[in-house]
Amino acid sequence: MSDPIQGHPEPAPPEHRQGSEMLHVPDLANHATHDLDLIAAHAAGDVTGRELETAGALVAGCAECARLHGDLLSISAALGELPAPARPRDFRLTTEQAAALRPGGWRAWLATLAGPRFSFAAPLGTALTTLGLVGLLIAGPGFSLPSSGPTALAPNPAPAVTESGVESQEGAGTGPGAPREAPSAAPSAAAAAAGQADAGEPSMRPEAASSPQPVAQGSGSTEYSASPKATSDLTAGGEPSAGPSQQLDANGGAMPASSAAVPAPVAGGDTSGGSTNQAGAGDSGTTSRASDQAGTRGLLESGSAPSPAAIGAGVLLLLGVLLVGARLAARRLA
Amino acid sequence: MLDSPRLTPSDRSSRPVVEDARPSEAIDDPIQRRDLVLLEQARGGSLDAFNSLVECYQDHLYALVARMVPDRDQAGDAVQEAFFSAYRNLHRFRGGSVRSWLSRIAINAAMDQQRLRKRRPSQPYPELEDESWQPPAGPEADPERTAMEGERGRVLAAALAAIAPDQRHAIVLYDVEGYDYAEIAELTGVSLGTVKSRIHRGRLALRERLQGSIGLFRGEGG
Numbered sequence: 058m059s060d061p062i063q064g065h066p067e068p069a070p071p072e073h074r075q076g077s078e079m080l081h082v083p084d085l086a087n088h089a090t091h092d093l094d095l096i097a098a099h100a101a102g103d104v105t106g107r108e109l110e111t112a113g114a115l116v117a118g119c120a121e122c123a124r125l126h127g128d129l130l131s132i133s134a135a136l137g138e139l140p141a142p143a144r145p146r147d148f149r150l151t152t153e154q155a156a157a158l159r160p161g162g163w164r165a166w167l168a169t170l171a172g173p174r175f176s177f178a179a180p181l182g183t184a185l186t187t188l189g190l191v192g193l194l195i196a197g198p199g200f201s202l203p204s205s206g207p208t209a210l211a212p213n214p215a216p217a218v219t220e221s222g223v224e225s226q227e228g229a230g231t232g233p234g235a236p237r238e239a240p241s242a243a244p245s246a247a248a249a250a251a252g253q254a255d256a257g258e259p260s261m262r263p264e265a266a267s268s269p270q271p272v273a274q275g276s277g278s279t280e281y282s283a284s285p286k287a288t289s290d291l292t293a294g295g296e297p298s299a300g301p302s303q304q305l306d307a308n309g310g311a312m313p314a315s316s317a318a319v320p321a322p323v324a325g326g327d328t329s330g331g332s333t334n335q336a337g338a339g340d341s342g343t344t345s346r347a348s349d350q351a352g353t354r355g356l357l358e359s360g361s362a363p364s365p366a367a368i369g370a371g372v373l374l375l376l377g378v379l380l381v382g383a384r385l386a387a388r389r390l391a
Numbered sequence: 392m393l394d395s396p397r398l399t400p401s402d403r404s405s406r407p408v409v410e411d412a413r414p415s416e417a418i419d420d421p422i423q424r425r426d427l428v429l430l431e432q433a434r435g436g437s438l439d440a441f442n443s444l445v446e447c448y449q450d451h452l453y454a455l456v457a458r459m460v461p462d463r464d465q466a467g468d469a470v471q472e473a474f475f476s477a478y479r480n481l482h483r484f485r486g487g488s489v490r491s492w493l494s495r496i497a498i499n500a501a502m503d504q505q506r507l508r509k510r511r512p513s514q515p516y517p518e519l520e521d522e523s524w525q526p527p528a529g530p531e532a533d534p535e536r537t538a539m540e541g542e543r544g545r546v547l548a549a550a551l552a553a554i555a556p557d558q559r560h561a562i563v564l565y566d567v568e569g570y571d572y573a574e575i576a577e578l579t580g581v582s583l584g585t586v587k588s589r590i591h592r593g594r595l596a597l598r599e600r601l602q603g604s605i606g607l608f609r610g611e612g613g
Contacts, residue, residue, distance in 0.1 A: 097591035129594050131608040132547070132601065136566035139551075140544050141454035145467050148449045148474050149442040158478050159436075172482040 085118035096122050100129035171387035178384040185377030192370025196363075426489035434481045441481070445474055448490060452497040458563040459501040461552035462508075469504045473497040498564070498578055505556050543607040550600035558593030565590050 084090055092115075098104045099112035115122040150158070170178060363371075426447070432440035452473060457466040473496045484492055551559055560579060564570040565586075570578070575586045601608065 093595055094588075094591055097595050098587070100594070101587070101591060103587055103591070125598065128598050128601075128605055128608065132594055132597050133566050135543060135547055135608055136551075136562065138540075138544075139458070139547060139567055141450065142457040142463070142466075144450050144453040145463060148453075148471055149445045150438060150474065150478060152438060154475070155438045155441075155478065158475055169482070 085115070088119055088121040091115050091119060091122055093125065096125050097129055100126050100133070169387075170383055175384065175387075178380050182377045182380030182382075182384065185373050185380065187377070189370050189372070189374025189377055192373060193367060196366035196370055422490075423488060427486075430481065430484060430489055433478075434484075441478055444489065444493070448493050449474075451490070452493060455494060455563070455568055456497050456501045458548075458551065458567055459498070459556075459560050460504050460508075461548075465504050465508070466501070469500040470497060472503075473500040476500065494568075495578065498560075502560065502579070505560075539607065542604075546601060546604045546607065547597070550597050553600055554593055554596040558589045558596060561586055561589035562593040562597070 092111075095104065095108060095112050096115060099109065099116065104112050116126045117123070169175065426444065429440045429444050433444065449470065453466065453470050456469045456473070457463060460466045460469055473493070477493055477496050480496075551562065554562075557579075561575055564575045564578065565572070572583050572586050576583045579586070581589075598605070
C-alpha cells in the first residue's frame with residue numbers, strides 16, 4: 058500500500074499557512090480534495106478562527122473526514138496508554154565504569170574549570186589579554202608619547218659625535234648609505250648612536266664612535282627639530298647646513314635618549330630609500346635610509362632591556378592567554 | 392509536565408510553560424528533594440548515590456528511549472550512554488528537576504543514535520519483540536480485554552516504529568511523554584510550527600499504517 062502521507066514533504070507550519078487556503082469552502086462530497094492536515098490539526102486542538110470553522114464543516118459534512126477525526130483522537134489516546142517496554146538490563150554504573158568516567162588529575166581540574174563556577178574565566182582572560190597587549194604597546198620599546206613625538210619623528214638631524222666628544226650635525230644625505238657625498242659628511246645615524254654612547258646609553262656602536270669626518274657646527278645649544286624644512290635644508294644642497302634649529306651641543310653628546318633610539322619604529326625600519334614620515338618635499342630619500350638604519354638599530358638595541366612595565370604587561374598577556382585557553386580546552390574536553 | 396501522569400491535549404493547552412513552573416515545584420516536591428540530595432552526594436563522589444538515581448529513573452528513561460529508537464539494543468546503548476553522560480556532567484546540573492535533566496540527556500542520546508542510524512541506513516530495524524511490549528495484567532483484568540489491549544499496543548508500537556523518525560520523536564514526546572509543544576521545539580531544535588506539523592502528520596501516518604487494524608482503536612475512540 059502506498060504511503061501518501063509519509064511520502065510527502067513536510068508542509069508549512071500551521072501558523073504559516075495562507076489564510077486563503079483555509080477560507081476556501083471545500084466540496085464536501087469529494088473527500089479527495091479535503092485538507093487532511095487541517096483535520097489532524099483540528100483533532101489536536103490546534104486550529105482557531107476560520108480554520109476551525111472550515112475543519113468543523115469538513116468533519117460535520119464529510120463522513121470520511123469525520124472517521125479520520127475520530128481515528129486520530131483514538132490513536133492519540135492509545136499512544137498515551139502504550140505499555141512501557143521492559144528494561145533489558147540494569148544500567149547502574151560499576152566502580153570501574155565510574156572510575157573511567159570520572160576525570161582524574163589534570164582532567165579533573167579541567168572539568169572544574171569547565172563548570173559554571175568558572176564561567177568568569179573567559180571574560181577575565183580576555184580582559185587580561187587586552188590589558189597585556191595595551192600595556193606592551195605602551196610600555197614597549199617602540200612607543201613614544203605624543204609629547205616627544207616631533208623629536209621621535211625626526212631622526213634626520215642626528216648628531217655625529219667624534220672621539221673628541223664633539224657632536225656634529227650631518228647632512229642627511231651623507232650617511233653610510235651615501236659615502237660619495239661631501240667629505241665633511243659623517244654618517245649621521247651612526248653618529249647618533251655614538252652620541253647615545255657618550256651619554257651613557259647602552260646602545261653604542263663602537264664603529265660609530267670612530268666615524269670619520271666629524272664636523273662640529275655647534276653654536277652652544279642643541280635644538281632638535283622635526284621640521285621638514287630642516288631636513289630639506291640639509292639635503293637639498295648636499296652641504297651640511299646646520300640651521301638654528303639643528304644646532305648641537307658641542308660639549309659632548311649628552312643627547313636626549315629618545316632622539317636617536319626612539320624614532321626608529323616611526324620610520325618603520327624602511328631602508329628602501331622612500332620618503333619617511335618626516336621627510337618633506339625635496340627630501341632626497343637617502344636621508345630616510347640613513348635615519349631608518351639608525352632607528353632600526355636603536356629599536357633593536359633598546360629592546361634588549363625591557364622596562365618593568367613591559368614585563369608586567371607581558372605577564373598579564375600570558376596569564377590572559379592561559380586563562381582563556383584553559384577554559385576553552387576544558388569546555389571542549391568536558 | 393514531565394513528572395505528571397498522562398495528560399489529555401486539553402490539559403496541556405491550559406498548562407503554563409514548564410520552565411516557569413519548575414523552580415517552585417522543585418522546592419516542595421519530596422521526590423525532587425530526594426533527587427537533589429542524591430545528586431549532591433554523587434557530585435561529592437558517591438557512586439552509590441548516583442546509582443540510586445539510576446535505579447529511580449532507568450525504567451522511565453528506557454521506556455522513553457525505546458519508543459524513540461525502536462531497536463532495543465540501540466535503545467539500551469543510548470540509555471547507558473545517557474547515564475554515562477549524566478555521571479560525567481554532574482557538575483553541569485544547574486538545579487530544577489533531576490528527572491527532566493536526565494530525560495533531556497536521554498532524549499539527546501536517542502536522537503544521536505537516530506543520527507548514527509541515518510548515516511548507516513543499510514541496517515533496518517529488527518522486528519519488535521512482542522514480549523517487551525506486553526502490558527502488565529492486573530488480577531482483575533479481563534483476559535479478552537487484556538488480549539485486545541496487548542494486540543493494540545503491539546500494532547501501535549509497530550506502526551510507531553515504521554513512521555519517519557522526526558514524526559516519531561515528536562509524537563512520543565507529546566502523546567506518550569507529555570511534553571508540550573514549546574519543550575519539544577527546544578529539545579529537537581525546530582520551530583513550534585514544525586513540531587505541530589510533525590505531530591499532525593505523524594498521526595496521519597500512524598493512521599495510514601494502522602488501516603488494517605484500525606478497528607482495535609475505533610472501539611475506544613468514541
